[in-house]
Amino acid sequence: MSDPFTFRIDGVAVTAKPGQTIMEAADAAGIYIPRLCDVDGLRHQGGCRVCTVKAGGRSVSSCTQPAEPGLEVENNTEARNRVRRDLVEMLFHEGNHLCPICEKSGNCELQAMAYRLGMTAPTRFPYLEPCRDLDASHPDIALDTNRCISCGRCIRASQDVDGKGVFGYVGRGIHRRVAVNGDNLADTDAVLADKAMSVCPVGCIIRKNEGFRMPIGARHFDHGLIGHEIEEKSK
Amino acid sequence: MAASRLIEISPVTRVEGHGKVTIHLDENNNVDEARLHIVEFRGFERFIRGRLLWEVPVIVQRLCGICPVSHHLAAAKAMDQIVGVDVLPPTAEKMRRLMHYGQVMQSHVLHFFHLAAPDLLFGFGSDFAKRNIFEVIRQNPELGLRAVLMRKFGQEIIEATAGKKIHGTGAIPGGINRNLDIATRDRFLSQVDQMLEWSQGALAIARGYVEDHRALVDSFGSFPSNHMSIVREDGALDLYHGKMRALTPDGAPIFDMLNYNDYHKHIVEDVRSWSYMKFPFIKELGPETGWYRVGPLARMNTADFIDTPLANEAHGALKAYSGGKLNHSTLANHWARMIEVVHCVEKIRELLHDPDLQGTDLRAVGERRHEGVGVIEAPRGNLIHHYKVDENDQVTYCNLIVSTTHNNEGMNRAVKDVAITHLSGQPKITEGMLNHIEVAIRAYDPCLSCATHALGQMPLQVEIYDAGDRLVDRAGQCL
Numbered sequence: 006m007s008d009p010f011t012f013r014i015d016g017v018a019v020t021a022k023p024g025q026t027i028m029e030a031a032d033a034a035g036i037y038i039p040r041l042c043d044v045d046g047l048r049h050q051g052g053c054r055v056c057t058v059k060a061g062g063r064s065v066s067s068c069t070q071p072a073e074p075g076l077e078v079e080n081n082t083e084a085r086n087r088v089r090r091d092l093v094e095m096l097f098h099e100g101n102h103l104c105p106i107c108e109k110s111g112n113c114e115l116q117a118m119a120y121r122l123g124m125t126a127p128t129r130f131p132y133l134e135p136c137r138d139l140d141a142s143h144p145d146i147a148l149d150t151n152r153c154i155s156c157g158r159c160i161r162a163s164q165d166v167d168g169k170g171v172f173g174y175v176g177r178g179i180h181r182r183v184a185v186n187g188d189n190l191a192d193t194d195a196v197l198a199d200k201a202m203s204v205c206p207v208g209c210i211i212r213k214n215e216g217f218r219m220p221i222g223a224r225h226f227d228h229g230l231i232g233h234e235i236e237e238k239s240k
Numbered sequence: 241m242a243a244s245r246l247i248e249i250s251p252v253t254r255v256e257g258h259g260k261v262t263i264h265l266d267e268n269n270n271v272d273e274a275r276l277h278i279v280e281f282r283g284f285e286r287f288i289r290g291r292l293l294w295e296v297p298v299i300v301q302r303l304c305g306i307c308p309v310s311h312h313l314a315a316a317k318a319m320d321q322i323v324g325v326d327v328l329p330p331t332a333e334k335m336r337r338l339m340h341y342g343q344v345m346q347s348h349v350l351h352f353f354h355l356a357a358p359d360l361l362f363g364f365g366s367d368f369a370k371r372n373i374f375e376v377i378r379q380n381p382e383l384g385l386r387a388v389l390m391r392k393f394g395q396e397i398i399e400a401t402a403g404k405k406i407h408g409t410g411a412i413p414g415g416i417n418r419n420l421d422i423a424t425r426d427r428f429l430s431q432v433d434q435m436l437e438w439s440q441g442a443l444a445i446a447r448g449y450v451e452d453h454r455a456l457v458d459s460f461g462s463f464p465s466n467h468m469s470i471v472r473e474d475g476a477l478d479l480y481h482g483k484m485r486a487l488t489p490d491g492a493p494i495f496d497m498l499n500y501n502d503y504h505k506h507i508v509e510d511v512r513s514w515s516y517m518k519f520p521f522i523k524e525l526g527p528e529t530g531w532y533r534v535g536p537l538a539r540m541n542t543a544d545f546i547d548t549p550l551a552n553e554a555h556g557a558l559k560a561y562s563g564g565k566l567n568h569s570t571l572a573n574h575w576a577r578m579i580e581v582v583h584c585v586e587k588i589r590e591l592l593h594d595p596d597l598q599g600t601d602l603r604a605v606g607e608r609r610h611e612g613v614g615v616i617e618a619p620r621g622n623l624i625h626h627y628k629v630d631e632n633d634q635v636t637y638c639n640l641i642v643s644t645t646h647n648n649e650g651m652n653r654a655v656k657d658v659a660i661t662h663l664s665g666q667p668k669i670t671e672g673m674l675n676h677i678e679v680a681i682r683a684y685d686p687c688l689s690c691a692t693h694a695l696g697q698m699p700l701q702v703e704i705y706d707a708g709d710r711l712v713d714r715a716g717q718c719l
Binding site: 218 | 290291292294295297298299302402403404407408409410412413417418603632633634
């Protein structure tokens with residue numbers, strides 16, 4: 006199986022190389038599959054489940070599932086997007102995602118995903134309202150874990166790219182959350198140039214003193230829905 | 241003998257936010273006590289603690305949906321001090337000023353046409369079903385259209401400078417995050433002369449009302465008081481920056497050219513059990529005589545002149561109306577407010593011709609400090625923001641004194657004055673009589689949301705209780 010092969014996403018033929026995941030092949034073909042924990046440059050994790058598709062009749066995370074010849078994938082269907090919207094909505098309920106006052110607003114992938122999926126207000130589930138102290142001990146970086154969605158990007162970046170292990174998970178089940186390897190961030194060997202400091206999809210890892218310097222209108226998602234760059238490849 | 245009664249107007253309508261008035265009548269139906277209560281509380285000063293300093297101008301503007309720009313800019317000015325910036329780049333200061341003038345203009349227009357005009361055009365005791373903006377538009381569609389378009393112009397100025405009409409992000413510690421592009425500038429320039437003409441028309445209506453109803457204006461909720469605002473160092477009206485000036489009722493200075501970082505040495509806040517809104521007063525005079533008023537009329541009283549010609553001429557006419565002395569008439573606020581609309585449009589026009597708005601030096605940096613005060617003249621009056629920030633950039637202290645809070649005692653006195661004049665001895669209290677109380681409050685354009693950070697609802701309900709606290713009558717309307 007060293008030759009490219011084809012499979013279908015929502016009835017559209019997609020060419021894949023052997024070893025590519027469904028998401029990688031979809032990206033190359035200009036088909037966007039929503040995702041939150043996956044990002045270019047980091048190993049796939051399959052944790053957030055937002056990228057879940059139906060492949061061969063089974064629900065799989067498309068960022069980890071290899072594409073196969075002849076596979077039939079359901080991606081952009083009402084049923085798939087409803088589940089994704091539910092997942093995103095639950096993420097909003099788990100944390101304190103106050104978009105109106107968050108400096109990540111407009112550049113936040115969670116917010117952008119909510120817009121893409123048509124989730125205009127999280128109203129259906131009880132809010133967990135975490136009350137975690139903001140860690141501003143580091144001179145260049147602050148950490149507001151009330152906004153963390155446990156995507157694990159910072160953990161993978163710190164371990165795999167920076168070779169540091171600044172971040173890790175603590176706790177189990179619903180209590181699992183990202184923590185730093187020390188009493189606070191200033192206790193770690195984190196520096197602003199670390200890959201881990203640039204991969205947070207939400208406003209949890211904050212680059213100090215940037216704040217709202219980027220004007221409304223110039224923010225990443227002011228120019229289009231999340232995923233629009235991928236979709237433009239197919240136009 | 242009839243029982244004593246308590247009349248409650250809750251909430252007060254056509255103001256921003258949620259408040260109520262209670263009027264206590266004795267056995268002879270004379271007003272014993274009348275109070276404006278602010279009944280809800282949100283507590284920004286507490287929950288801003290721990291947040292990062294650059295978040296503050298964006299968070300605290302959520303105090304209000306009507307004049308968020310005022311809080312945004314006051315907080316940004318305080319944070320300028322904390323990041324060690326005393327002088328902004330010209331582009332930054334002028335963009336902020338443009339934002340502020342747009343804000344004051346649209347807020348004043350909203351108040352005058354949408355909230356106050358129904359009372360002024362149809363009468364305080366007119367049919368309440370018609371005492372609203374829709375009837376204003378129905379009877380005078382041209383005026384109604386102007387009101388909408390003037391507000392739109394002001395809001396679009398805000399959008400161009402802050403990114404959004406409401407709750408934008410323009411001002412950042414030490415500067416601004418955008419300049420004004422040529423195309424947007426030219427769009428505003430094509431409209432600004434029309435806005436100035438309409439502003440003068442609004443001013444003529446407000447001035448005409450005061451001059452045509454002199455006996456009413458001079459007596460309705462009119463009482464001597466101290467007045468306070470910031471003014472420019474040469475004594476000119478300045479809505480964005482200046483030094484603090486407070487005058488006695490006869491115009492003598494209590495303090496003048498006071499660095500606003502020292503506000504807390506001169507202004508203290510009293511607390512009363514029946515309201516969430518504090519009662520500030522000038523320390524030198526004490527709570528009995530140290531209370532003061534702020535806002536458009538106070539600014540007309542404290543300013544020696546206005547640095548734009550049309551507004552300055554109007555300022556002179558207002559001064560002449562009161563014989564050169566301070567004007568203490570609650571209803572004269574409407575006139576003063578429209579003078580400020582003219583001033584704002586003149587300033588907007590001046591700024592639009594200034595090439596600094598297209599500059600690219602947007603932000604200055606300095607040596608960090610741990611305390612900052614920002615003071616601005618918001619549409620409703622003087623606004624003070626005071627913060628302390630620790631070495632980790634987190635807020636440890638916040639004190640806000642907003643315009644409506646400054647005016648608390650003044651509004652309560654106006655309520656009582658009008659209640660005594662229009663309700664005392666009346667066997668039957670009508671809705672129209674009660675509206676007189678609201679007219680007095682509205683003249684201050686209070687923002688109860690800002691003062692206590694309440695979420696407003698607009699049904700008007702009046703309940704009358706006898707001396708045994710039994711409900712004897714109830715009337716309601718939903719506007």
